[in-house]
Amino acid sequence: MDLSITGDPVLVHKDTQVQVGIHLEPGTLTVTRDGEDFAVYHALVQFASVDAAPWAAQEVKFSAAGADGQDTGFTVELFNDAFDGPRTDAPATVWKIVALAATSAGDIGITYAAPGRA
Structure with missing residues (x-):
């Protein structure tokens, strides 16, 4: 492959979103919904920065398997209903x-601090 690239990458901080996926050891995390347990094996965390504001975690999408072997997904929204702070x-x-x-x-340049607990 003959490839040439010039310049330096610069993140645009207008409305930037980054998704970071992490694999989880099966059996270490369980989500229970309506009395049924699901073994989580992957999490995808979405971070966002609007107008060069600090990065914030918006949501976590979980991939899990039920006892029947069927895969399913769960999304946990991390902003409160007013979208002015963490849930x-x-x-x-x-x-x-x-x-x-x-x-x-x-x-990749994201700095993040977990929200404080009251």
Whole structure:
């Protein structure tokens, strides 16, 4: 392949979104919905920065398998209903996953701090 690239990449901070996927050890994380357990094996965390504001985690999409072997997905929205801060009722484990993804995202310039607990 003959390929030539010039210039330096610069992130656009107008309305930037980055998704970071992390694989999870099967059996280490379980989501229960309507009494049924699902083994989570992957999480996709979406970070966003609007108008050069600090990066924020918007949502986590989980991929999981049920007892019947069927794959399913779950999405946890991380902004509160007013979209002015983090959701206070999100499980602590979700924020741990966001922190793990943010560690990987640091390689591309994302800096992230988990929201404080009141």
